[in-house]
Amino acid sequence: MSIRARIEDALLLWDAGRLEGAFLIALVAVAATSRRRFSDRKAVGDREAFVRFVESACTVRISVEYRGECLPVEQIFYKWFRCQLVHEGGLPPDIEFMSDAEPGTMTVRAGGAPDFVLKVSHGWFDHMIGAVASAPENAMEFRSLGRLHDVR
Numbered sequence: 001m002s003i004r005a006r007i008e009d010a011l012l013l014w015d016a017g018r019l020e021g022a023f024l025i026a027l028v029a030v031a032a033t034s035r036r037r038f039s040d041r042k043a044v045g046d047r048e049a050f051v052r053f054v055e056s057a058c059t060v061r062i063s064v065e066y067r068g069e070c071l072p073v074e075q076i077f078y079k080w081f082r083c084q085l086v087h088e089g090g091l092p093p094d095i096e097f098m099s100d101a102e103p104g105t106m107t108v109r110a111g112g113a114p115d116f117v118l119k120v121s122h123g124w125f126d127h128m129i130g131a132v133a134s135a136p137e138n139a140m141e142f143r144s145l146g147r148l149h150d151v152r
Contacts, residue, residue: 003029004141007129014125019097024085026128027077030054036137050078057131065110066118067094073108076118077128094118 006029013022034053038044054074062073084092098119101107107121133142
């Protein structure tokens with residue numbers, strides 16, 4: 001199996017409406033790619049490698065309020081998406097996916113009272129898939145693909 005296979009699995013789940021499972025598999029591909037980029041485990045741990053890879057995939061730094069703290073979005077994806085899905089089997093009840101306002105956008109909404117729900121748009125899934133598919137470390141697996149829509 002390969003990172004490309006993980007991306008294909010994630011896309012199949014996403015298209016079937018299995019958003020949490022799809023996002024988890026996409027984050028597995030992100031984690032595997034980050035390990036390729038930062039292969040020295042003594043110098044860079046798994047969490048730091050993941051965060052640094054996702055940071056490198058964004059041109060701006062985004063922080064959002066969640067559970068009373070202002071956190072970089074990369075840390076939210078690591079702790080509250082990746083770790084929660086892996087160790088608890090689901091997202092926390094105060095995180096939800098929302099549709100994109102416009103196709104191709106990535107939105108994060110920190111909801112206030114009464115629900116206090118963090119909402120993340122579907123565009124983040126496409127962004128994670130695109131970051132993995134375009135990573136130089138994965139060029140051999142994705143060399144026949146020109147763009148994200150070619151993966152789909």
